[in-house]
Amino acid sequence: MKEVLTMDLIEAISTRRSVRQWTPEPVSDDQLRELVEAAARAPSGGNTQPWAFVVIRDQARLKRLRAAAPGVAGRATAVVLICLDKQRADEKPGTAEYDMVHMTLGAAMQNLLLAAHGQGLGACAIGSFHLASLRSIVSLPPHLELKLLVALGHSVSQPKAPPLRPLSEVCYFEEVGSNRDH
């Protein structure tokens, strides 16, 4: 059983793509709740859980968001804003905690992307947005700092796999430079 589950997870990781074009079919609230639950299961340093998620599925608000977030190329039917909750974590650059909270939010993002893929949805992580405009659109309070968006919906098609660097170029065993032939 364990082996089967492992294979499924690796398959999900391998077949996930950044999807940027969606059909008009809406994503249900139950699906969106499940996605955010998956995101909030990410590991966090000291179990700080330094995040807040804002889910947008109202069409009028999505239109304004797409104008303020140039990274959202297609007409997503839902967008999840991943925010750092500064009341739960130190956001001073140069501290170890600062680095950790950003990695934590990245882990939450990846959980969300994989969960969306598992639901048969297509999603794309986006860092291109005009911060002040986005803050205005969703009335973000000062203690929440928007870090990432995940735009999602039902995919028009499965994009082709992007070129990947070979493992031999990015992975070493024991010592750097020791495994160029592996």
Place this chain on the structure above:
Amino acid sequence: MTTEDLREDLTLLVGFMLTSAHGLVTEPKSYGPARLLDAGGRVLDIMDEQGMLDDSLKEIKAEIDRERFGPMDDEGFVARLDALALRWTESLASMF
């Protein structure tokens, strides 16, 4: 599509161009061409909804959309942009 719809789409497009202009300064340089391609694609989306595209322009729009919505792939990107620009210019010959 009504005039009000068109007004709304164009207003949103201006918003996209303004926030993209800000991004051109603050984001990686390589995002710039993608934003311009996307702007062109968004204009063509509006024209399509207005019934303004003939078959030739729809074909070019499909190529632009492949770049807009596909994975970022630097290999051959400049050559594809070059070909797109030429195709668009040639399509103008039948209009002007």
